[in-house]
Amino acid sequence: MVKKLQELKKLGAKIFDYPFPPWFLKFIWNKFHFFPVEWFIGRVDIFHCSDFLRPPLLKGTKGITTIHDLTWKIFPQFHTDKIVKGHEEKLEKTIKYKDAIIVDSQNTKKDLINYYPNIQKTNYINVIYPGIDERFRIIKNKKKILEILKKYKVEYYSNFLLYVGAIEPRKNLTTAIKIFHQLVTSHQQLVANFYIVGRAGWKNEEVFQLIKRLKLKDKVKFIGFVEDDDLVYFYNACKVFIYLSKYEGFGLPPLEAAACGRPTLLYNNSSLSEIFKKGYPYAKEGKELVTLKKFMNEDLNLGTFTYDFSWKKYCQDFLKIL
Numbered sequence: 001m002v003k004k005l006q007e008l009k010k011l012g013a014k015i016f017d018y019p020f021p022p023w024f025l026k027f028i029w030n031k032f033h034f035f036p037v038e039w040f041i042g043r044v045d046i047f048h049c050s051d052f053l054r055p056p057l058l059k060g061t062k063g064i065t066t067i068h069d070l071t072w073k074i075f076p077q078f079h080t081d082k083i084v085k086g087h088e089e090k091l092e093k094t095i096k097y098k099d100a101i102i103v104d105s106q107n108t109k110k111d112l113i114n115y116y117p118n119i120q121k122t123n124y125i126n127v128i129y130p131g132i133d134e135r136f137r138i139i140k141n142k143k144k145i146l147e148i149l150k151k152y153k154v155e156y157y158s159n160f161l162l163y164v165g166a167i168e169p170r171k172n173l174t175t176a177i178k179i180f181h182q183l184v185t186s187h188q189q190l191v192a193n194f195y196i197v198g199r200a201g202w203k204n205e206e207v208f209q210l211i212k213r214l215k216l217k218d219k220v221k222f223i224g225f226v227e228d229d230d231l232v233y234f235y236n237a238c239k240v241f242i243y244l245s246k247y248e249g250f251g252l253p254p255l256e257a258a259a260c261g262r263p264t265l266l267y268n269n270s271s272l273s274e275i276f277k278k279g280y281p282y283a284k285e286g287k288e289l290v291t292l293k294k295f296m297n298e299d300l301n302l303g304t305f306t307y308d309f310s311w312k313k314y315c316q317d318f319l320k321i322l
Contacts, residue, residue: 016041022053029055030089036061046322054093063099064321067091069249069271070111071170078169078246080202091116094123100321101125104250105271126321129274130250131311135229136259139236148233152223158192159296162238162262164231164253165245167222168201172244174210176265179288180242181214183296190296194242197223197234235260240295242266244288251275258303263295280305 005015018040028034030053037047037055047057050066057063072079072087094101095116101123103109109125119125139145142156149156161180165171173196180194194216211220226234235241241257241264248271254264255275266272268282276282280302283291294300 014041025053025055026086029053030086030093033093049090049094049099051090054090054097054099057097062322063094063097064102065090065094065099066102066104067094067108067112067249068104069108069247070115071247071249073115074111075170075247078203083202095119098122102128102318102321104128104130105274107271107274108249124321126317128314128317129307129309130252131314132252132255132259132309133311136232136235136256138259138261139232145233145237148230149237151230152226154195154221154223154234154237155192156237159190159239160192160237161194161240161242162197162234162257163194163242164197164226164234164256165243166198166201167196167204167207169203169206170246171201172246173204173207175288176242176244177207177210177214177216177220179244179265179292180220181216182289183292184216184219187293187296190293191239192219194220195223195234195238196220197226197231199225231256232260235262238262240265240292242292244283245269245272248272255306255309258306261301261303263300263302265292265295275307275309276302276305277307 009015033056035056036058038044038058038061043058044061046062046064047055048064048066049055054065072084076084101112103112103125106127109127112119112125146156154160163171163173163176167173177194180191183191211217235257238257241254241262243251243254243264243266245251245266247269251272254266254272257264265283265288267285281291281294
């Protein structure tokens with residue numbers, strides 16, 4: 001994040017850093033609607049909000065809010081009460097202030113209208129697909145891949161499965177681990193390990209209990225945080241990327257894997273049905289192992305099924321709503 005901010009600063013962006021704890025900003029902005037954000041950063045024409053907090057704005061300032069997904073509304077059991085409440089408060093402010101809304105997919109727009117039928121009377125909803133960073137690409141330098149993976153104690157010369165993301169219920173890692181166990185049990189020669197990259201998340205006790213019960217501690221390995229520039233090497237090195245999420249607002253990781261030439265095992269649900277073209281071999285519930293074995297046995301590059309999701313296109317579409 002610091003590196004990205006430094007790059008923006010070189011391009012002329014002003015960076016404002018205040019030592020306020022999140023609870024304080026939530027208290028003054030979400031709860032009491034005190035102190036317009038301009039009091040901290042100076043007068044602005046447009047304010048784009050993409051986090052939990054939606055600060056008040058001075059009269060005449062245009063507000064734009066990004067809603068990434070409504071999983072907290074559709075599947076509250078997958079989230080903590082704090083997360084659900086935070087998103088609900090943000091959306092209430094978005095509607096109250098009549099912000100222009102950006103959503104990451106047609107599916108999220110449909111969800112918004114379904115759960116908040118009157119929202120189109122107060123807010124204009126714009127679908128703008130996020131972009132895939134250009135660093136995600138096919139890398140043929142095997143020596144460099146080996147060098148990066150050694151930093152994280154990952155065995156490169158073995159077929160391994162990969163997951164990237166938070167360890168939380170919506171990502172459905174329990175199903176992924178069960179399928180991995182079936183593959184290891186019946187076709188041990190096809191796969192060595194299952195590497196999980198990402199933060200611990202929440203409500204993840206079942207994942208760790210399952211690994212212990214299936215005696216997979218030596219095969220399911222948690223890498224934790226991986227630097228942004230190193231992640232591309234993980235995608236390139238894996239045999240199959242697994243992303244059996246129950247619901248997504250968009251779904252960047254499968255597209256990052258595809259850009260690196262790796263197939264992704266995923267369901268045809270929510271926005272995931274929008275990110276790949278017709279004909280992509282999605283997994284079916286209960287038959288995930290069939291698709292996974294196909295991916296393991298064949299050297300598939302399914303990148304041709306992806307659309308051109310670029311940040312240049314995102315910026316062009318963003319400018320249209322200003």
